Amino acid sequence: MSVYQRPVHLFWWLERRAYVLFVLRELSSVFVAWFVVFLLLLVNAISDGAASYQRFLDWSGQWWMVAINVLAMLFVLLHVVTWFGLAPRAMAIKVRGSRVPAKQIVAAHYLAWLVLSAAVAWLVVR
Amino acid sequence: MAATEITLEVARYRPGVDSEPVLQSYQVPLREHWAILDGLTYVKDHLDGTLSFRWSCRMGICGSCGMTVNGEPQLSCATFLTDYAPGPIRVEPLHNFPVVRDLVVDIDDFMTKLPKVKPWVIREVQSPIEEGEYLQTPEEMDECQQFSMCINCMLCYSACPVYSLEPDFLGPAAIALAQRYNLDSRDEGADERRDVLSSPEGIWACTFVGECSAVCPKGVDPAGAIQRYKLTAATQSIKELLMPRSLIPRSKG
Amino acid sequence: MNRRRSPEPLLWMLFSSGGMVAALMVPILLFLFGIVFPLGLLSTPSHAHLYAVLHNPLTRLVLFGLCALALFHWAHRFRYTLYDGLQLKRYAVPIVVLCYGGAVVGCVIAAGLLLTV
Known part of the structure; x- marks a missing residue:
């Protein structure tokens, strides 16, 4: 019997908006990795001394570095929103026998995020 | 007009x-x-x-x-x-x-995959018919009811890019139905389903695109079922790495 | 079945813990050091202060955990993006080596840098 098999295009993820969003979400990991590189360069500069730290500041202040980091920030925020949004579907948490509503799980994630961010910011700029 | x-x-x-x-x-x-x-x-x-x-x-x-x-x-x-x-x-x-x-x-592929996850209540020892049904409280039923709404319409397979790229992928509905029985208080078959579910063609191929759940006409949320099973399977594997198998209590879902 | 030898559960665990710590920690650090300080929105912390913060073993431990898990998060996601997004599954072996190998190398570098502060 001859059947018709629809071909899969190389850019299949352009077919639906949800697929595009999915691919962007997955690509956020590249910017997470970029952040690790950036952080390690900062750590290296700090441990090398004040002069080296100043060089890092000058380097990270160039317009193209700021542009890269703004782009990275957008992707990281996409990661945050999608990650927290999907979290309640991967975990079924029960308190005293009843399921915790998804909204509360998401809210707890954002709360933890705010508290941690505030703590880190305080530690850095204090 | x-x-x-x-x-x-x-x-x-x-x-x-x-x-x-x-x-x-x-x-x-x-x-x-x-x-x-x-x-x-x-x-x-x-x-x-x-x-x-x-x-x-x-x-x-x-x-x-x-x-x-x-x-x-x-x-x-x-x-x-x-x-x-x-x-x-x-x-x-x-x-x-x-x-x-x-x-x-042609839906043969789905029809071949579905029985692999043993989507029925498995008991270690069948109790005699005279003893009646296996009872369940409403709370216990709540645990698996969402996943039991599946009507095998395969819209989820149609929306799943992983299935289109990797025809061996077990797919959303089959995994959600496996979870439907894993989470059923009357079922004792989670261990028997694990080899199939936790294989590379099972849950691990899923990248949580989430479109299966978006198109499901019955609100089953297969994507959620798969992620929940990933957490269960990963926790179980790591426990097994750390301690002998016989000491691990059987877990529900 | 050889499911107990499969590394997938462990890799997924690393991926998801990495996704969680990245979501919780990366935005504020990237925002401060990548955007706020370079643009002069806040005055840059002094070298002495950051050196003191970094000298604390707890800071270094947290940063190492963040780097290691975030790298494994990238490795896992990027691997599947290459498999599915660009249909490169036939090159699974080099992709796995590139991704997880890259993460391991990154961990070693991170450990080296953080230990010698």
Whole structure:
């Protein structure tokens, strides 16, 4: 019997908006990795001394570095929103026998995020 | 004056004649309570008897009339013509399945995969019939009821890019149905299902695109079921790495 | 079945813990050091202060955890993006080596840098 098999295009993820969003979400990991590189360069500069730290500041202040980091920030925020949004579907948490509503799980994630961010910011700029 | 007709652009594929589907247009009455399926039935009864499509219950229970409507996987019995007015409406077979003829797809792959996850209540020891049913509280039923709503319509497979790229992938509905039994308080078969579910063609191939859940007409959330099972399977594997298997208590889902 | 030898559960665990710590920690650090300080929105912390913060073993431990898990998060996601997004599954072996190998190398570098502060 001859059947018709629809071909899969190389850019299949352009077919639906949800697929595009999915691919962007997955690509956020590249910017997470970029952040690790950036952080390690900062750590290296700090441990090398004040002069080296100043060089890092000058380097990270160039317009193209700021542009890269703004782009990275957008992707990281996409990661945050999608990650927290999907979290309640991967975990079924029960308190005293009843399921915790998804909204509360998401809210707890954002709360933890705010508290941690505030703590880190305080530690850095204090 | 409101339009009284709407155009259906229906994908036609005649095996052995066409090399790929071609769209054919039909004018059907635009009636308020008519679903796409009613439009297709009108075509078959009045315009072109050679059109082939599957349907049975016409009320969203049997799961046979899944089609791609304007690019979206839909139950054609639950998708209304008026929602697409003024049209035209493009009706194609479900994506990701081989097309047998017109709107009819070959579902053998799903039918082979489904029994692999043993979607039935497994007991270590069957209790005698005289003892009656295995009882369950409403709270226990709540645990698995969402996943039991699946009608095997395969819209989720049609929306899943992983399934289109990797035909060996067990797929959303089969895994959700496995979870439906894993989470059932009467079931003792989670261990038997684990080899199939936790294989590379099982849960680990899923990348949580989430479209399976978005298109599910029954609110089953297969994507959620898969992620929950990933957490269960990963926790279990790591426990096994750390301590001998015999010491681990059987877990529910 | 050889499911107990499969590394997938462990890799997924690393991926998801990495996704969680990245979501919780990366935005604020990237925002401060990548945007706020370079643009002069806040005055840059002194070298002495950051050196003191970094000298604390707890800071270094947290940063190492963040780097390691975030790298494994990237490795896992990027691997599947290459498999599915670009349909490169036939090159699974080099992709696995590139992704997880890259993460391991990154961990070693991170450990080296953080230990010698």
